[in-house]
Amino acid sequence: xxAAETNKEYDFSAPRKQSASGIIIMFANSFQHIVRALALPLxxxxxxxxxxxxxxxxxxxxxxxxxxxxxxxxxxxxxKFTFFLxxxxxxxxxxxxxxxxxxxxxxLNKIQQVNINQNLLQQVVGVYSLEIDTAGSEKKEASIKAIxxxxxxxxxxxxxxxxxxxxxTTNIHADDQLIKSAPPLLKLSTNTLLKIGITTNYxxxxxxxxxxxxxxxxLFKDYTDALDIEREQFTKMFSQGITIFSxxxxxxxxxxxxxxxxxxxxxxxxxxxxxxxxKGALAVSSGLFxxxxxxxxxxxxxxxxxxxxxxxxxxxxxxxxxxxxxxxxADKEDSKKSDIEIPGCNEFERDEVLKMILSNxxxxxxxxxxxxxxIFLQTMIWIVFPVSVFALLSIYALPQLKSYLLMVIPYIIxxxxxxxxxxxxxxxxxxxxxxxxxxxxxxxxxxxIEPHKIQAITAKxxxxxxxxxxxxxxxxxxxxxxxxxxxxxxxIKNLVNYWTYKIEVSKKDWM
Amino acid sequence: xxxFTNETxxxxxxxxxxxxxxxxLSRKYWNVILINIFLFLLFVAIAIAxxxxxxxxxxxxxxxxxxxxxxxxxxxxxxxxxxxxxxxFAVREKDILYTSGIIALSTTIxxxxxxxxxxxxxxxxxxxxxxxxxxxFTAGGSSGSLHIPGIEIDxxxxxxxxxxxxxxxxD
Numbered sequence: 001x002x003a004a005e006t007n008k009e010y011d012f013s014a015p016r017k018q019s020a021s022g023i024i025i026m027f028a029n030s031f032q033h034i035v036r037a038l039a040l041p042l043x044x045x046x047x048x049x050x051x052x053x054x055x056x057x058x059x060x061x062x063x064x065x066x067x068x069x070x071x072x073x074x075x076x077x078x079x080k081f082t083f084f085l086x087x088x089x090x091x092x093x094x095x096x097x098x099x100x101x102x103x104x105x106x107x108l109n110k111i112q113q114v115n116i117n118q119n120l121l122q123q124v125v126g127v128y129s130l131e132i133d134t135a136g137s138e139k140k141e142a143s144i145k146a147i148x149x150x151x152x153x154x155x156x157x158x159x160x161x162x163x164x165x166x167x168x169t170t171n172i173h174a175d176d177q178l179i180k181s182a183p184p185l186l187k188l189s190t191n192t193l194l195k196i197g198i199t200t201n202y203x204x205x206x207x208x209x210x211x212x213x214x215x216x217x218x219l220f221k222d223y224t225d226a227l228d229i230e231r232e233q234f235t236k237m238f239s240q241g242i243t244i245f246s247x248x249x250x251x252x253x254x255x256x257x258x259x260x261x262x263x264x265x266x267x268x269x270x271x272x273x274x275x276x277x278x279k280g281a282l283a284v285s286s287g288l289f290x291x292x293x294x295x296x297x298x299x300x301x302x303x304x305x306x307x308x309x310x311x312x313x314x315x316x317x318x319x320x321x322x323x324x325x326x327x328x329x330a331d332k333e334d335s336k337k338s339d340i341e342i343p344g345c346n347e348f349e350r351d352e353v354l355k356m357i358l359s360n361x362x363x364x365x366x367x368x369x370x371x372x373x374x375i376f377l378q379t380m381i382w383i384v385f386p387v388s389v390f391a392l393l394s395i396y397a398l399p400q401l402k403s404y405l406l407m408v409i410p411y412i413i414x415x416x417x418x419x420x421x422x423x424x425x426x427x428x429x430x431x432x433x434x435x436x437x438x439x440x441x442x443x444x445x446x447x448x449i450e451p452h453k454i455q456a457i458t459a460k461x462x463x464x465x466x467x468x469x470x471x472x473x474x475x476x477x478x479x480x481x482x483x484x485x486x487x488x489x490x491x492i493k494n495l496v497n498y499w500t501y502k503i504e505v506s507k508k509d510w511m
Numbered sequence: 512x513x514x515f516t517n518e519t520x521x522x523x524x525x526x527x528x529x530x531x532x533x534x535x536l537s538r539k540y541w542n543v544i545l546i547n548i549f550l551f552l553l554f555v556a557i558a559i560a561x562x563x564x565x566x567x568x569x570x571x572x573x574x575x576x577x578x579x580x581x582x583x584x585x586x587x588x589x590x591x592x593x594x595x596x597x598x599x600f601a602v603r604e605k606d607i608l609y610t611s612g613i614i615a616l617s618t619t620i621x622x623x624x625x626x627x628x629x630x631x632x633x634x635x636x637x638x639x640x641x642x643x644x645x646x647x648f649t650a651g652g653s654s655g656s657l658h659i660p661g662i663e664i665d666x667x668x669x670x671x672x673x674x675x676x677x678x679x680x681x682d
Contacts, residue, residue, distance in 0.1 A: 091675060100634040105671065107678050110627050134627045135650045141628060325650065455625045455651030460617035474617075476655030496620065497525045503622045504605040510625065510650070 010154045012085035015095070018078065021125045022146030027074035028121055029145070034070065073098070083144060085158060092132070092159060094142055104142055110134045114156040116149075128152045132159065135325055135478065135511065185282070185356070186342070186349050188273040192317070196270070196344040197263030199311040200319060204265075209258055270343050275353070282356060284340050294340055298357045300324045300511050302453050302479035306350055307445035317344045319443075320353065323479035325511045339479075354448070358434070362448050365431025370486035371470045375423040382415050428473070428484045430495060435475065437482050451499050452508040453477050459496050461489055475499075478510065528608055528620060533599030539640040540661025544591050546636045552584050600659050602670060605677075607647065609657045621657055623677040625649045631671055633664065643667040647674070 046055065076098045083094045090108045095101065113133040122129060127146040134141050147155070188196075271288035282296035303323045312318065320342035342353065351361045387408055394401035422441050429436040437447045454475055461471035471489030473496070475482040484492075559576060562569050569576070593613055600609045606622040632644040637660070644660040645667050662670070 089675065090679065097633075100632060101638070102630055102632045104628065104630040105675060106628040107675065110678075134648075141648070455649040456619055456621045456655040456657075458617050458619040460612070460615050462615045474654070476649065476651030478650040478652075481651075481654055493527070493529050497527055500528065500606060500620050500622060501525045503624065 013087060015082040015084045017082055018146040019127050019148050021127055023074050023078045024125050025146045026077050027071055030070050111159055114159050116152045184274045184276050186275040186345055188270060188344060192344045193266055193270060195315045195317055197266040206258060296340055301357050302477050303447060303449050304357055305445055305447040307443045309443045316346045318350050319343060325478045362434040363431055364429040364436055368428040368487050370426050373470055374486040375419055378419045383412055447482055449477055451502045452506045453510050454499060454503055457496050457499055459492055531601045533601050533610060535599045536661035537642055537663050540642055541595060542640055543636045548587050609659050619657060621647055621649055626678050629671050629674055631667055
């Protein structure tokens with residue numbers, strides 16, 4: 001181990017600078033930024049102006065001035081960038097900034113990952129960058145841009161010295177062998193997959209299909225253009241051909257296609273979907289072509305949710321989503337990987353999974369309903385405003401719209417019904433152990449969190465709601481935000497106090 | 512359901528965040544805000560001047576443009592003034608809370624045990640007046656973190672020190 005040779009060379013207790021070649025890295029970085037920002041206007045100026053002789057001179061002077069300024073900036077940035085390790089307090093501190101200074105302090109036991117990387121330029125100069133990541137959804141919290149390899153390795157060791165063993169167990173990839181041995185807790189049959197395909201994700205498939213149709217039309221157009229074919233014939237055929245019958249046929253046809261794509265997509269994604277209990281964790285695996293394995297550790301779970309629409313209810317199907325705290329948070333793709341979606345399960349299986357994660361089945365506690373103002377504002381935004389704009393336009397500006405004015409009535413009815421359901425389903429259920437938020441118009445979703453998973457709480461009130469005692473509640477968790485709107489503010493304030501109390505009294509960590 | 516009625520009784524005796532005496536931001540922070548507003552307005556003024564010089568069409572609207580500019584300037588100053596008065600923070604035994612907002616007054620509470628890391632920023636103008644901005648991060652992402660500007664630098668440093676100590680004890 002290199003740690004044995006901790007001599008003065010690798011003493012991090014005093015503030016130290018980066019490798020001197022860091023100046024080059026900093027200069028290159030800021031130069032790149034500036035060039036990217038200035039490239040377009042510069043090109044415009046060059047193209048627009050006519051007398052090129054003067055311009056070239058001005059440009060050269062400008063660029064050399066810029067280089068000097070940036071070099072100075074890089075030099076001073078380097079001078080001001082210091083980092084050190086406070087071993088007594090177990091803190092790592094980075095100070096930076098010329099004009100506005102920043103001092104960043106990270107507790108060693110909050111550090112999840114330390115990465116040592118090298119990009120092309122760093123390779124040329126012969127330095128590495130060291131990035132520190134703590135839990136949560138923000139990007140890399142701190143990074144040192146230029147550090148030599150030996151220092152970086154030792155610093156990494158020191159930063160992670162406290163519990164390397166624990167980090168080892170948090171590996172999210174499941175062991176393949178274990179998956180094969182135990183009998184699964186939940187397994188999706190072909191039948192269930194078919195049901196899932198029929199009942200869910202219309203939106204995504206519709207989007208896919210429209211994309212495809214547009215693409216096909218474009219292709220058709222290009223083709224006729226290219227071959228100089230009389231397009232009139234085609235259009236004539238189209239306009240004559242669209243009768244009620246063919247329209248019905250078209251609708252039915254596209255419906256079938258949507259269903260088919262839905263089913264195929266479901267099969268590709270969730271073929272052989274299995275959940276297996278193993279040593280206090282859940283191993284999830286699925287996929288037709290690419291096999292995906294995720295290990296679910298109950299205390300890492302931040303938020304569990306399940307949803308159901310009208311059709312799914314008829315089939316006794318539920319969709320579940322389980323969100324874990326992610327460590328590879330800098331990478332969006334990776335953090336998605338640790339979220340788990342169970343596309344279809346029945347109520348019994350849902351309860352089994354929830355019991356596994358939350359140790360008992362969450363009961364719905366006291367119900368909180370939003371104030372009628374919830375629907376009032378939504379009506380303003382979605383009905384009153386667009387309808388009046390449309391009416392005004394058709395009366396004053398575009399008289400040809402008048403014939404469509406009747407279309408407003410079905411719009412109001414449909415949107416009105418949707419808003420009503422949204423209002424009726426917006427609920428918060430609170431009991432001692434769980435907070436459940438229900439929401440949705442078509443897919444009704446229930447999000448479940450435990451109070452000790454809360455990171456921060458916000459209570460918010462618009463000043464015109466003061467007299468009505470109406471306000472909003474925002475619960476921040478490591479897996480996203482839960483927003484309850486237009487609640488009784490006195491009640492919300494009580495809940496905030498209660499949850500703060502619970503978090504602060506509880507010995508339970510959030511992961 | 513019965514459990515909850517018990518809890519509602521309990522909550523009345525819990526410490527209430529809404530009754531906490533908030534520390535307002537430093538008065539000197541108003542100067543920093545004024546400098547920032549001034550710089551912004553200066554920038555806009557230069558843009559307007561350029562417009563009036565280069566475009567003869569715009570010149571006929573000079574009065575209207577100036578009037579709008581004046582109203583904008585006044586509004587900015589007034590809005591920031593009220594927003595400053597509404598802002599405040601408090602450090603309790605086990606958490607830190609921050610209140611802000613003009614049309615919507617919001618209070619965010621971050622328990623010490625959920626703080627991930629802390630940064631202390633000293634902006635250029637803030638430094639002139641000896642002020643700093645505390646940024647407190649949680650795993651809840653950008654929405655779940657606190658940014659408290661306009662704290663006297665010594666005070667900010669001691670709060671940071673205190674928070675770091677509390678985080679240590681919490682573990």
